[in-house]
Amino acid sequence: MVNPNPPGRQGTLRIDPVACDGIGMCAHLAPGLVGLDRWGFPVLPRDGIDGDDARAAVRAVRGCPRKALRFIGVGTA
Amino acid sequence: MRVTTTLEGLLGGAIFPVRDGEACGHRHGHAEHEHAFGGPPEMPDPRWLDRQVRMAGLTGRGGAHFPVGTKMAASRAASVNGWTLVANGAEGEPASGKDAALLQLRPHLILDGALIAAAMIGARRVVIWLAEQAPQSVRSMQLAIAERASSPGPRPEIVTTAERYLSGESSAIIRAVQGGPALPRTTFEPGRSWAGGPPVLVHNVETLARLGMLARTGAEFHKPSSLVTVTDRDRRLVVEVPGRERFGEVFSRVGVPAPQAVLLGGYGGEWVAWEELAGLRVDPQALRASGRSLGAGVLLALPRGHCGLRATAPIAAWLAGESAGQCGPCRFGLPAIADLTTRLAGRPRRRDLGRLRELLGLVDGRGACRLPDGAVRMLRSALRTFAAEVELHRRGQCTAGDGRR
Numbered sequence: 262m263v264n265p266n267p268p269g270r271q272g273t274l275r276i277d278p279v280a281c282d283g284i285g286m287c288a289h290l291a292p293g294l295v296g297l298d299r300w301g302f303p304v305l306p307r308d309g310i311d312g313d314d315a316r317a318a319v320r321a322v323r324g325c326p327r328k329a330l331r332f333i334g335v336g337t338a
Numbered sequence: 339m340r341v342t343t344t345l346e347g348l349l350g351g352a353i354f355p356v357r358d359g360e361a362c363g364h365r366h367g368h369a370e371h372e373h374a375f376g377g378p379p380e381m382p383d384p385r386w387l388d389r390q391v392r393m394a395g396l397t398g399r400g401g402a403h404f405p406v407g408t409k410m411a412a413s414r415a416a417s418v419n420g421w422t423l424v425a426n427g428a429e430g431e432p433a434s435g436k437d438a439a440l441l442q443l444r445p446h447l448i449l450d451g452a453l454i455a456a457a458m459i460g461a462r463r464v465v466i467w468l469a470e471q472a473p474q475s476v477r478s479m480q481l482a483i484a485e486r487a488s489s490p491g492p493r494p495e496i497v498t499t500a501e502r503y504l505s506g507e508s509s510a511i512i513r514a515v516q517g518g519p520a521l522p523r524t525t526f527e528p529g530r531s532w533a534g535g536p537p538v539l540v541h542n543v544e545t546l547a548r549l550g551m552l553a554r555t556g557a558e559f560h561k562p563s564s565l566v567t568v569t570d571r572d573r574r575l576v577v578e579v580p581g582r583e584r585f586g587e588v589f590s591r592v593g594v595p596a597p598q599a600v601l602l603g604g605y606g607g608e609w610v611a612w613e614e615l616a617g618l619r620v621d622p623q624a625l626r627a628s629g630r631s632l633g634a635g636v637l638l639a640l641p642r643g644h645c646g647l648r649a650t651a652p653i654a655a656w657l658a659g660e661s662a663g664q665c666g667p668c669r670f671g672l673p674a675i676a677d678l679t680t681r682l683a684g685r686p687r688r689r690d691l692g693r694l695r696e697l698l699g700l701v702d703g704r705g706a707c708r709l710p711d712g713a714v715r716m717l718r719s720a721l722r723t724f725a726a727e728v729e730l731h732r733r734g735q736c737t738a739g740d741g742r743r
Contacts, residue, residue: 277524278665279706298700302666331526 271311272334274318276303280329290324291317309335345375345555347563348444348547349578353592356435356567356574360474361442368485371446378489379450379553384414384458387549393557395623396549399565400426400506400542401603401634403622406549409539412529413459418537421461422515425452427479427543428469428499428506431604432656433636436565437543439576441468441475444547445482451546453491454553459539464494467511467540469501503605503660507707508540521662522707542634564620566635570594579620585637586616599640599723603633605653606712608719609646645738646724647683647731650717654679657713668710671701679717686731695721 274295283301294317296304310318315332322330354363366374382390388407397403413421425448429437440448448466456464466479476496483494499505499520507522509531514520516535525531532538541549544565552560562581566588567574575592589596602610608630618625622632640649658672678694681687694717702714721728727737 275526277526277706278667278704279522279524281666283666298667300666300670302704304700333526 270315270319270332270334271309272315272318272332273309274305274321275331275333276305277329277331278302280327282327282329284326286324286326287321287330291321294318295321303330345551345559345561347561347578347580348440348447348544348551348565349576351578354439354443354576356438356576359438359472361435361439361576363439363443365443365478366446368446368482371444375447375450375551376554379454379550381457382454382553384410387454387458387553390552390557390560391549394552394560394562396545396552397622398542399544399548399634400508400540401606401631403626403631403633406541406545409541410455410458413537413539416530416537419460420536421456421459422463422465422536422538423452423456423459423461424465424467424511424515424538424540425494425543425546426467426506426508426511426540427472427475428467428501428511429634430469430501430503430506431634431636433567433569433574433601433604433638434634435567435569435574436576436635438472438475440543440547440565441472442478445478446486447547447550448479448543449482449486449494449550450553451541451548451550452494453489455539455541455546455549457491461539462492464492465515466494466496467506467515468496468498469505470498471501503657504662504707504709507709509707511540512538521664522705522709524706544635562621564622564632564635566620566632566637568592568594568637568639570597570639571641581619581621581624583620584616585618585620588620588637589616589639594639595641597639598642598644599646601636601638601640601653601716603631604636604638605657606708606716607631607633607636608715609640609650609723610719611723643738645683645736646720646727647679648736648738650720650724651676651680651683654713654717657709657716661709665705665710667701667704671697671704672710672713675701675713675717679720682728682731684731685734691721691728691732 287295288297322332392407396406427441509522510520515538654676658676661668663669681690698714701710
């Protein structure tokens with residue numbers, strides 16, 4: 262039977278600051294997880310993330326128009 | 339040829355001034371090089387050399403002091419072919435002159451080390467990476483390569499780049515060698531910083547010279563030392579310092595009066611009060627253990643009676659100008675930080691110090707390269723070391739009076 266609410270992956274959100282143009286889609290897709298600094302560039306959580314946060318992080322990665330974000334899963338780096 | 343005595347070191351005991359990019363001193367041609375250091379070093383067994391490097395505790399002299407043994411072993415373990423070995427001689431920092439001195443006075447030590455490092459990973463290309471604004475270094479290396487035209491292994495090529503602070507940054511070099519612009523890029527996989535193109539391994543030229551020496555003597559006869567640049571006003575003095583020597587002794591040896599503070603490691607380093615520094619040994623590992631770094635060996639003196647904030651503000655502005663502008667926090671943060679530092683060095687407003695601290699926290703660790711982190715480290719150390727000066731300026735005063743010091 263398929264678990265209707267599978268556990269999120271564990272990992273860390275990383276950014277390529279060269280690719281990032283400060284569009285801010287990540288903060289929109291992962292509110293409370295990704296903040297924006299005064300210039301509009303994302304401020305990422307420093308620690309590992311899991312559960313709902315990890316799902317939000319993956320949304321932000323998929324939604325980034327510059328493909329500047331990466332979710333680096335534990336054990337897959 | 340293996341040497342079983344202690345050699346005199348890379349430069350020996352003399353002091354070498356660097357003026358307008360020219361290192362003043364005697365250059366070792368090929369014959370003289372072999373006379374001083376013994377014939378060509380035999381190609382060492384990689385595992386033997388790894389052991390010697392680890393036993394000698396050799397660290398990267400570009401500034402990061404990463405263990406060279408770890409870096410070499412990781413490159414071999416990567417199991418890829420077609421390596422390019424880069425000897426990085428693009429110093430890029432106005433206060434430094436030690437790589438220029440080595441390139442111009444001991445070019446063959448660098449070539450020895452580069453060819454050995456290349457052989458350890460089976461490199462097909464050896465690149466000597468230099469600033470085009472350093473013609474004396476370029477000429478010295480061209481001549482050295484011509485002098486040993488018949489040596490085995492890949493013939494080293496000189497590649498020049500427009501000189502700026504970031505032209506010696508290793509991810510920028512890798513990108514350039516792979517055919518892109520000489521600008522830093524983000525590395526997601528430590529140990530595979532070349533990923534996405536042909537493999538490139540970058541070592542600083544002093545690191546390579548030391549590797550070449552270790553291949554000759556082994557760790558048993560290795561004498562730990564560091565090249566440093568003592569920068570006092572407009573003078574740059576390069577000297578080789580044994581690991582047991584203390585900073586106080588180095589300054590008296592080169593004839594620079596005891597300063598008020600020293601910017602240890604250069605523009606991305608840390609201000610340290612002289613009283614704290616003078617008794618410490620110039621030993622990269624010992625410094626590291628006490629939470630400091632020799633960086634690329636720059637010792638920039640702040641003379642007594644001078645204002646530390648007035649010395650710091652132009653450095654902050656210079657670093658802001660050297661940002662490649664690729665990463666938002668560095669591009670927008672460093673100029674704002676430099677403006678606030680200039681205000682602190684003049685007549686600050688009440689909230690300037692708090693704003694500066696806040697910006698430092700905002701920029702730290704958020705670039706593709708370490709330029710913003712270095713600027714933050716340098717400025718935090720200035721606020722710490724010159725705390726009394728910050729307080730004086732808040733009250734509209736300055737150690738240096740209203741003069742231009």
